[in-house]
Amino acid sequence: MDLSDFIFIQLNSDLVLNNFECGEDEITNFLKEDALQYQTERMANTYLFLDSDNAIVAYFSISNDCLVDRGEDKGYTNTIFNRLHRKSSIPNAKRIRQYPAIKVGRLGVAEKYHKTGIAYQLMDFIKGFSIIDHKLACKFLLLDAINKEKQTKYYKNNSFEFLLDDKEDKTRIMYFNLERLF
Numbered sequence: 001m002d003l004s005d006f007i008f009i010q011l012n013s014d015l016v017l018n019n020f021e022c023g024e025d026e027i028t029n030f031l032k033e034d035a036l037q038y039q040t041e042r043m044a045n046t047y048l049f050l051d052s053d054n055a056i057v058a059y060f061s062i063s064n065d066c067l068v069d070r071g072e073d074k075g076y077t078n079t080i081f082n083r084l085h086r087k088s089s090i091p092n093a094k095r096i097r098q099y100p101a102i103k104v105g106r107l108g109v110a111e112k113y114h115k116t117g118i119a120y121q122l123m124d125f126i127k128g129f130s131i132i133d134h135k136l137a138c139k140f141l142l143l144d145a146i147n148k149e150k151q152t153k154y155y156k157n158n159s160f161e162f163l164l165d166d167k168e169d170k171t172r173i174m175y176f177n178l179e180r181l182f
Helices: 025-040 078-086 118-133 149-157
Strands: 007-010 045-050 056-068 098-109 140-146 171-177
Touching: 025 045, 025 056, 025 098, 056 118, 056 140, 098 118, 118 140, 118 149, 140 149, 149 171
Parallel strands: 098 140
Antiparallel strands: 007 045, 045 056, 056 098, 140 171
16 A cells, blocks of 8 residues: 555545544544634644545645744754754854744544555655645754654654653654755
């Protein structure tokens, strides 16, 4: 089974969303209740993969974001930003304290397609979409991973790293440096 076997479209008001279920209420409910309004308000765009019966296989929502060095008092240690700066080819005097990013707001795969590899193909698609089709200057993918072992393991297996030591929070901020794709 391959993600390319499915139809890729942007969310629109003609789609039936009620039959989608991914096993995480927050992710399922966002698609059914909020995604279209977020898109109308230009806060996040949602894209779907549909099967031949127009059933939703998977979806993701993305928006523009920025990774800002807020300093240690806001939870970002100098170590984190020093590591990000060191990986940059921009000279020290020209470095900025914020990096353009794309936020993966929500991502869900229908329960029927769990453990098929579709979720990993979806993340690869999002990475490529962010640098090829999205056409924005962007250094990072950011996300707030649900702080459960299954979800954080999935993102770590997709080469995302934790930004903060926020182990006790409901979600954990993670990032992927898109330069790794070049």
